[in-house]
Amino acid sequence: MLIGDVAQRSGVSVRMLRHYDKIGVLRPSARTTGDYRVYSDGDVERLFQIESLRSLGLSLAEVAAALEDSEYSPADLLDRLIVGTEERLAEEENLLRRLREVRTADPQRWADVVHLLPLLRGLQSASPVRRQLSAFGMNDDDASRLARPLAEAVLAESETNTAGALRWALRRTGDAALGALLSALDDTDPVVRRRAAQALADLESEAATAALTALLDDPDPAVRQRAALAVGPRGSDAARPVLLRMVIDDVADVEAAEALGALAAHRGTVDEVAEQVIAELDRRPVGDGARLRLAQTLAELPGAPALAALRRLREDEDPNVARSATYLVRLATRA
Template structure:
């Protein structure tokens, strides 16, 4: 077959076939009387082999090696191709995210585009001070894609920069809530904690509050606790078990006790809080320090329920608990 027919049947342009010939990759085995290239069936088969390997991402040099060296093994090269392809996909995915972020900012002109790009470059800096400056130096009249800020806050390890990002994200409204809520399902507890902390600044948004309620069931107590404090302050009774657990564990127990006291202002919740605290007081294996913290939490509860429990605890078999309970019971009696 002449080169034109081969090009038509194979889909490889005549120009590329001549290039293959020049490289020695696919050389036609024959020539016509007029000197034109003439391809045999075996030549055409080799063309298809070349195209098949090129479709896997091999360079022409690698294709020549694969087809010309019987000792050339594919395993290492295929492994390299997988790695290179993953790296390329990561770069393209990052580019796509950047383009979406620019599109979300609804740029009016190229200056707006350049400002968003400058923010992206600043957030990608290895220096925390540069990242913080990129957040704080933005102009109020230039919209910043909330999704971009959400992604940055989820990856930010520096607490100062994270605070600046959360501030900027809160000012951007509720557009970043979806990304933060999705991050609550991340395998990394550090990412989930960052998401919760950002969501606490957006707790007025119904979707953010709902996401924080989901975080109450997180397997990591460090993620559950800030969600419980925020929700409890907003009157969400679903936070009670986690808040009581904070008192038991001695982590932010004073804050947790304050929130439990505020929740107990609602009679519908007061009995639940009192029952949870007294249940932990009677739990088998509760040590003296834990029971003292629970006793202190009872002081924050309004109404007679907490006082009655304190009176009973003033006669507790643990002398340390009894002394603390008696002191608090007396203090409550002296209150107006």
């Protein structure tokens, strides 16, 4: 049969048959003297096999592999198809939930629906670029109306740049997404709690600060650290031991030292915090890298005790500590 006959009988377009020939999935057994494609009965049978496999959701590459490789496992293939179908069903359920949320947002005009739906689809896209563009495409009103799905997108996001864009959009909702973020704090997955803590850190309301303060006792150290960096500068003294431990353990020590300084200044406890840092420094043996970080932390604590300690450290046995203390004293006295 010529290509037109095959197309008419199979329902597969001539264009698609030519594409199959080009990529090698289905090449006709012969050609006429005029170079027309001639398909045998076996070719037609293979075509129906191709279309049957494609109807299951296989890509053309998978179809080719299944037809050419005698050891290609149908069971493995079916398992992958089942997983893929389950994922698509989950996406459809997700879209249904999003549509209900658009309805909850009470759109007044078709233009509102037409505007909001692409943003929702973008948030649930498999492409991080599309998710990012969706976040950047929201105005303040969009973000507020889509606060919950936006929060859910933040909690699910693993790509760093996209996560930043989503949090940027979420900040524009104020406390509209607070409920979704607070619910995530009970999640058994520490990664979800970390994302929730990061998002809450961008909110400056009393409710967000209270939630972050509660996270200072979270079993996951990364959650505690994120919370401490956020609420320390807001004056939560409960963050002090976490921040000090971060300096000692070399975990975002510069940020932790700055947060300690801001905490002490906010509460008027600069000398008290300085004495705690000095006591911890004195317990560390020479050569312990934590001593250098603790010495540098003293520079974030203006006042007599911190300056006196730095002057004393200019004669420290550890040359790195001594050099750092000399430099920091010089800076402090110039000021």
